[in-house]
Amino acid sequence: MKLLQQLAGNRPLWPAIKANAYGHGAEVIGSHLISLGYKTLCVAHSFEAAELADAGLKATFIVLSAMLPEHSECIAEYGFEPAVCTVEMIESLSRAASKFRKQIAVHLKVDTGMGRVGIRPDEVTEFLRRCRDLPGIFVKGIMSHFPRADEADKSFSLRQIEIFRQIRKISQGYGISIYHLANSAGIFDLPDAAFDAARPGISIYGLKPSLSMQNPLVNELKPVLTWKTRITFLKEVPAGTGLSYGHTFHTDKPSLIASIPLGYGDGISRLLSGKMEVLIHGLRCPQVGRICMDQSLIDVTALRGNVGLGDEAVIIGRQGDEEITADEIAEKIGTINYEIVTGISRRIPRIATGFP
Ligand SMILES: Cc1ncc(COP(=O)(O)O)c(C=O)c1O
Known part of the structure; x- marks a missing residue:
């Protein structure tokens, strides 16, 4: 966070802890961020914010994803700040505000090029007028x-910044106090995207938004997550033994095979079968055969005589001089580090260590 805050200067950072804090554990990460003084946190859905508020996290929660009117009462009751981009939503928020006798702060989401949700830039003033006419809601921010901010070619993002500047200009006089645009890639590579606040996600977990980032400071990010387990079974098998479902792998020599209690039910993609490694006693050991729902097999023949039940196996993280990163795993199956960490399932306990 220090590095990100250094880049953002005195502008507030609103960390994104959606999707269980990108798989890291939203309660653990959210509490830590609050203890560091971060008072505004972004989630995707109102139920994510409600879960965290119910767990005792005291923060302002911005709800980023487009939602349906049926979520308005939850927003009003808890006092969340939703991103809005439909008339249906602002009207139902206004009704919920009057029911709960609250004022709801909203953030108007404008599509400057993402092509996902948001009103068009030319609809901004009309939308703001509608919001002004509705009791109980006020537009606190425009976002x-x-x-494409994580790509080497920044031309598209620079055009978006220009459009956003125009939006800021035409929306003067509507009482909007905060314009926010930057994600992690924007914070590192696009100083002009700073505006009044930023919403970093992946970088707060020490992961790079992409491998095409330009700012060398991105190399100072250090992953905060280690994913480890322990060996639950060991067996010697002769050469020619078929292992796991479908017998897609046969040993080519007498082998020592370890089982670990993790599989695709825990977020280790089955597509990684036969492609990944885990660290045991500081050595990269190949995973063999198909990854099952709850278990996977590791060839630990190289550690024969030196490995036992209960020994630690690292899926992501460091052990000895070796490190396996989410980026390395992502590359093996053609995806991004975001998906690897976010995919770690709920049944894996998240343990906070090393926080001051
Ligand atoms: C609206 C919005 N803002 C900010 C972020 C954070 O982006 P990043 O994780 O790339 O920093 C996201 C993530 O997807 C998002 O959807």
Whole structure:
């Protein structure tokens, strides 16, 4: 966070802890951020914010995703700040505000090029007028999002910044106090995207938005997550033994095979079968055969005589001089580090260590 805050200067950072804090554990991460003084946190859905508020996290929650009117009462009751981009939503928020006798702060989402949700830039003033006419809601912020800020070529993002500047100009006089655009990639590579606040996600977990980032400071990010387990079973098998479902793998020599209690039910993609490694006693050991729902097999023949039940196996993280990163795993199956960490399932306990 220090590095990000250094880049953002005195502008507030509103960390994104949606999707269980990108798989890291939203309660653990959210509480830590609050203890560091971050008072505004972004989630995707109102139920994510409600879960965290119910768990005792005291923060302002911005709800980023487009939602349906049926969520308005939850927003009003808890006092969340939703991103809005439909008339149906602002009208139902206004009704919920009057029911709960509250004022609801909203953030108008404008699509400056993401092509996902948001009103068009030319609809901004008309939408703001409608909001002004509705009791119980006020537009606190205007926001947009980058689809390509993590690419080497920044021309599209620079055009978006220009559009966002125009939006700021035409929306003067509506009492909007905060314009926010930057995600992690914007914070690192697009100083002009700073505006009044930023919403970093992936970088707060020490992960790079992409491998095409330009700012060398991105190399100072250090992953905060280690994913580890322990060996639950060991067996010697002769050469030619078929292992796991479908026998897609046969040993080519007498082998020592370990089982670990993690599989695709825990977020280790089955597509990684036969492609990934885990660290045991500081050594990269190949995973063999198909990854099952709850268990996977590791060839630990190289550690024969030196490995036992209960020994630690690292899926993501460091052990000895070796490190396996979410980026490395992502590359093996053609995806991004975001998906690897976000995919770690709920049944994996998240343990906070190393926080001051
Ligand atoms: C609207 C919005 N803002 C901010 C972020 C954070 O982006 P990043 O994780 O790339 O920093 C996201 C993530 O998807 C988002 O959807």
